[in-house]
Amino acid sequence: TGESIPADLVIVGIGVEPRTELADAAGLVVDNGIVIDDHARTEDPDIVAAGDCTSHDIARYGCRIRMESVSSAGEQAKVAASTVCGKSRKIEALPWFWSDQYDLKLQIAGLNTGYDEVVLSGDPTRDRDFSCFYLRGGELLAADCINRPRDFMFSKRAITQQ
Numbered sequence: 689t690g691e692s693i694p695a696d697l698v699i700v701g702i703g704v705e706p707r708t709e710l711a712d713a714a715g716l717v718v719d720n721g722i723v724i725d726d727h728a729r730t731e732d733p734d735i736v737a738a739g740d741c742t743s744h745d746i747a748r749y750g751c752r753i754r755m756e757s758v759s760s761a762g763e764q765a766k767v768a769a770s771t772v773c774g775k776s777r778k779i780e781a782l783p784w785f786w787s788d789q790y791d792l793k794l795q796i797a798g799l800n801t802g803y804d805e806v807v808l809s810g811d812p813t814r815d816r817d818f819s820c821f822y823l824r825g826g827e828l829l830a831a832d833c834i835n836r837p838r839d840f841m842f843s844k845r846a847i848t849q850q
Contacts, residue, residue: 704756706741719743721754726778728768736771738764749799757785782848795840798830798847
């Protein structure tokens with residue numbers, strides 16, 4: 689509207705709404721995205737879906753999610769293609785994400801849900817490089833890494849290998 693609002697700090701969260709009209713019209717199940725199984729199949733086994741418009745269960749975390757990331761969309765596309773070709777392949781890659789914001793590199797391995805402990809490496813109040821490691825019962829579930837690519841790579845490997 690052009691309205692100005694004075695503020696000391698502004699936090700803007702921008703996301704997308706999945707486009708599911710075609711899936712709705714086809715009578716497919718939609719729950720924060722087109723619901724797919726581990727083989728990228730929808731409720732109709734003859735229809736596959738992949739990308740930011742899908743949601744699926746991730747057993748490792750015990751939840752259904754819709755991942756808006758290039759790596760997730762690419763993994764799902766490969767699985768969907770395998771399914772269409774009659775080959776058995778599952779969506780199994782660890783969720784991960786990265787973003788470069790000016791001089792900061794944000795890298796996330798895993799999902800930071802269901803944790804009972806956070807271990808901080810570095811001091812985010814002083815440093816421009818630090819990592820937050822999320823654990824449940826001593827097991828690494830996820831890591832948020834700022835300008836720490838080694839921590840990110842270690843975390844991806846450690847979480848995948850459990």
